[in-house]
Amino acid sequence: MVEKRGATIYEHTRATRIAPGAVTTESGVVRARYIVRATEGYTKSLQGQKRKIVPIYSLMMATEPLSNETWEQIGLANRETFGDFRNLIIYGQRTADNRFAFGGRGAPYHFGSSIRDEYDQHESVHPSLLGVLAELFPVVAGATVTHTWGGPLGVARDWMASAGLDRQTGIAWAGGYVGDGVGTTNLSGRTLADLITSQDTNLTRLPWVNHKSPNWEVEPLRWIGANAGLQIMTRADHAEDKTGKPSKLAGVVSKLLGQ
DSSP states (O other), X not given: OTTTTTOOOOTTOOEEEEETTEEEETTEEEEOSOEEEOOGGGXXXXXXXXXXXEEEEEEEEEEOOOOXXXXXXXXXXXXXXXXXXXXXXXXXXXXXXXOXXXXXXXXXXXGGGOOOXXXXXXXXXXXXXXXXXXXXXXXXXXXXXXXXXXXXXXXXXXXXXXXXXXXXXXXXXXXXXXXOHHHHHHHHHHHHHHHHTTOOXXXXXXXXXXXXXXXXXXXXXXXXXXXXXXXXXXXXXXXXXXXXXXXXXXXXXXXXXXX
């Protein structure tokens, strides 16, 4: 769309710093009246932004194409995306070629907000995803997993997504989607467009506009806290599965996150 309007996209240009009116890259400085920081889980690569949003990995797997008979037992005839109310989020969908794509949390936070290609695979989380899927849909238990992958999500300290514009500096931002970015990025893009063009609309009056999440703690506190929270939520899910009641442990973590 922007290219149709005459703009040029410079792919593979590494930005290292943002400041009022300027983006510093490895090849030079780009100047503009407004700068939009929409770097999500990769925000830590910008100088001075490491504690704004941290990368938490979400992992996925996909089965071989399943037969129509199998899908009749599963359901999802309209390829609905689904999840449930466990603390460690899971999500799944029937693909166009009849595979079962399924993903979830459980991968550890890596010290210093580290992001590496090898983190896209995890020797225990990926197999556990198939186990969870088989619990939900036993007919899938014998299916072959043909694909596994993952990637970093952007998570703010209070786990609240936001979009906003600092009119004094001209720096706008959007992010912290915690994995819900497919729809939310569209909303944030339209919201930022209205903010930058100084329009007063229903979008610019939404509660998440100009919300500022607190910074994450410095290391090693960030690493300790994030991974402790992961373990607590894992235990909370086990407790809730056994008792059928909300876990007090999960409530403690929610309070620590400011929710």
